[in-house]
Amino acid sequence: MKDVIACLLFLLFGSNPIFSQNIQLLQSDTKTSIRGLTVVTDKIIWASGSNGTVAKSNDGGKSWQWMIIKGHEKRDFRDIEAFDSNTAIIMAVAEPALILKTKDGGKNWYKVFEDTTRGMFLDAICFADESTGMVIGDPIHTKPFIAMTMDQGDTWMDPVKGDSSKLPTLFSGEAFFASSGTNLFIKRNEDNKLIGGFASGGMKARFFTEKENFPIPLIQGKESTGANSVAINSANQMTIVGGDFAHDKDTVGNCALSNDLGRTFTKPSVSPHGYRSSVIYINENQLIACGTSGIDISNDGGDRWQLISTESFHVVQKAKNGTAVFLAGAKGKIAKLVL
16 A cells, blocks of 8 residues: 555656745845846855845855945846856946946945936846846837947947947837846857847837847737746747736736747747746756746746746846756845755
């Protein structure tokens, strides 16, 4: 009889790795909403959020150093990119749009970018390596704002050199979400050439490459709908998540998959269980997505998703050099995915 019970338990739980996963809460109850998260190694984690707040851990999340950036106490730092325990870049969305950098672990921050243009609103930063990065912002006069850096964010340049005709035109009501800093990617391919793309939301949901754009089969047509996050693996398989953050438990049109860098998309057989603001590849076939209504994991490249938690989080990231996965959200909540 014991052998039969053991066999049944294995069939129900042992053969499905999802059941062995859980979320370990590390921090909460601080007065900041965290949307910026970068995991350098399994030990070094940086996070950024509202009320001018940045957090850092050098021991895998066991202890945290919380900082309020002097002179920017009311700013919302929606994204962060870190390179080690000393060097990081934070992005404040608007009024004015601002990028700050530290080289001494957060003791001092200095301005590397500022734009006071009316309507300027930065959404996300992404780096292909330690030198080359990109920032994207909401459209100004129907054109997306894009700036590039080749020196780890010390200086930023206009990649089209003022020729806006080289940029795509966005539809009325189409823009980008600053929900998790993950609606774009930039990386180097096998030939060491830069490739990248970004996804829009609102009245339209589209995926943009350097020269083309393609419709994404996500729910769209309202300010609260569309794409929020893009993830890509080493085989250039891509997963995009979003949905309708005003109805965060709805599962319609919240995920799209592509094997050809966005030229064509398919829909998953089983969608994530609600609006999702962030998605990453844990490995080549396994993904995790989070949003205000919970966390889902897929073990088959995004085709079928299973809800593992109803805890609310805004952003999830994996260590650039390591395997650890961390999540962050409202009220200073930071957690770790335990496998």
